[in-house]
Amino acid sequence: MRLMQFSWNGGLRPQEDSLASQAVLPALPSEIWRKVFGFTVRLAGSNSIELDDPFSSPYVNEEYPEVDPGLFQDRKSLLMVCSGWRTVVTEISAEYLVIYSGKQLKGLVKKFESNKNPTGKRLGEWTLRIDFKILGQYSATHVVRLLRCTPNLLIYLNKNGPPTPERPCPIEVIKGLITHSSHSLRRVEWSGAGEAPRYQDLVELCNGLPNLTTLRLAAIFSFPYRQDGVPPSLIMPKLKTLSLAIIPESTDHRPEYALTWDPFLQYVSILPTQLPSLERFECDIFPLFTMHFFNMHGPKLSLFRTTAWSAENVLPEALSLCPNLQSLVISQGSEMVTLPIFHPTITKICIIPTIEVSVTVPQRVFDYAVMGPLDTLLKSFERMAAPHLVELRVRNMGAYVTITEYSTWLRFWWIRWNIRGVEFRDKTGGSYQFVHDPTEALLNSVRG
Structure with a gap:
């Protein structure tokens, strides 16, 4: 070595x-x-x-x-060299914890609580991020004990349980985050619905995190009933990014479980002071009945992301309420979407595929389901008057990963956007001006 x-x-x-x-x-x-x-x-x-x-x-x-699986083998190898290397590798490894089981959680709690270092940092003080991805049972008390050991935690991510909403996030964990991480937490995320928070608990948590910058939700386990009265206002003074994912259906069809984000957006649109710092808003299910959200918070937005299938006919009205918007991101499938005739401030547009994994289908199916709608969307953007537009990016990943095989089509669109002074780019920021297609190169060589 x-x-x-x-x-x-x-x-x-x-x-x-x-x-x-x-x-x-x-x-x-x-x-x-x-x-x-x-x-x-x-x-x-x-x-x-x-x-x-x-x-x-x-x-x-x-x-x-x-x-990378090799990362853990590298850690193991370096730990065996000497005590000094063991100390450094252990501290670096503690920065980011990913927990997959109750047994692993219990072991980490024991390790962190037993670590004594009166002259320097304790092991838990190195921890900046914890991702909980526990499918089975675990002890909420162990989570609280781990939070007690990690006073500098920046990011809390919860993807516990199955993909469907089975149980609410334990109230002990909510209170533990407030007690032990209130001043350090900058990002809170429920990237799965298996242990989504109740709305009342989310209010208690976010109101207790004065420095929260990013909030991402996949679902709300339950909203309060009308007879429960109006819950306390959700106020997040430093929140810059609010991201709302596609809500999975519940297996028990509970009335207090909403399949849209309209109830949540209504609650955060009562007062303009609830989200005074909001800059980025992502909503994979467009709020059809909460245009008041854009009335109140739209002028603050610099980036807005949504899906074509959920915003088919209402996007022009929403964008008209975002007069300072700079970046628009559209997740496109096979659906059509109506765009505004004009927008004064948009400088960047990004089109991403709804399907984020690469799939193989017959070419005629791909042409019909992917290339056809993408071409139509580009024509719609071409008709939109956007005087400050300088970049249009199509991320060639997932369902779009093979569009580089359509070099003639890409070259055609590069020319059209170049005439307008707009850069037509791929996922890495490279230009679509020169795209090498092996098939077309072979045909050209045959043609002589």
């Missing part, structure tokens, strides 16, 4: 092995070693408070990092 030749001023010494006879490189400061180890064993995304930027390359996306 090459790194074993190095020495570290923080207490690491050259290993006395077969490499001992070789020249040892100059000692490196501990800060340099920590950076070197970070590239090897750090799980990216520990401080990703903001959501993925659709106009950035997906290669630098740290919102939902893919875990």
Whole structure:
């Protein structure tokens, strides 16, 4: 192992092995070693408070990092070198915890509570993000004990339980987040509906997090009944990003479980002071009966994302209430969507596929279900007067991953957008001006 030749001023010494006879490189400061180890064993995304930027390359996306299995083997190998390396690797590994079982949770609690370091940071003080992805049973008390050990937590993500709403998030966890993480938490996310919060509990939590910047929800387990009276106002003074996903259907069809975001948006549109800092709004189920939300908060928005299928005919009205909007993101399937005739401030448009995984279908099916609607959407954007538009991006991923095989079509659209002074880009920000299609190249060689 090459790194074993190095020495570290923080207490690491050259290993006395077969490499001992070789020249040892100059000692490196501990800060340099920590950076070197970070590239090897750090799980990216520990401080990703903001959501993925659709106009950035997906290669630098740290919102939902893919875990390389080799990372854990690298950690194991480095832990065995010496005590100094073990300390640094353990601290870096503690920055981002992903918990899959009650047993793993219990083990982490025991490890963090037993860690004593009176002269420096305790292990839990390194933790910035915890993702809970527990499918089975677990103890809410263990979660609270873990939160007590992690006072610098920035990101709490809950994807416990099945995809459908089976139970509410335990009230002990809600109160534990307020008690132990109220001033540190910047991002709270329920990326699954299996343990979605009750609305009353969400109000209690968010009102107790004065620095909350990003909130993402997949569902609300229950809304209060009318006879319960009006719940306290949900006030989030520093919230910049509100993201609302597609709500999965409930298996028991409870009346207090809403399949749209209209009730939630009504509650956050009572006072303009509820979301004074809002800049980015994502809603995968367009609120058909809550246009008042855009009346109140639309002027604050700089980025708006929605789905074509849910906003087919109401998008023009909503965008007219967003006079300062700069970025529009449309998730497109096979549906048509009506666009406004004019928008004065939009500078960037991004089209992403509704289906985010690559699928293989016959070409005529792909042409009909994907390329046809995409072409129609581009024509609609072409008809829209947007004097400040400078970039239109089609993210060639998921259902769009093979559009690069349509180089003639892409070249056609690049020319049309280039005439208007608009960059026509792919997911990485590269231009669609030059797209290599192996099939067309072969045909050209045959034609001579």
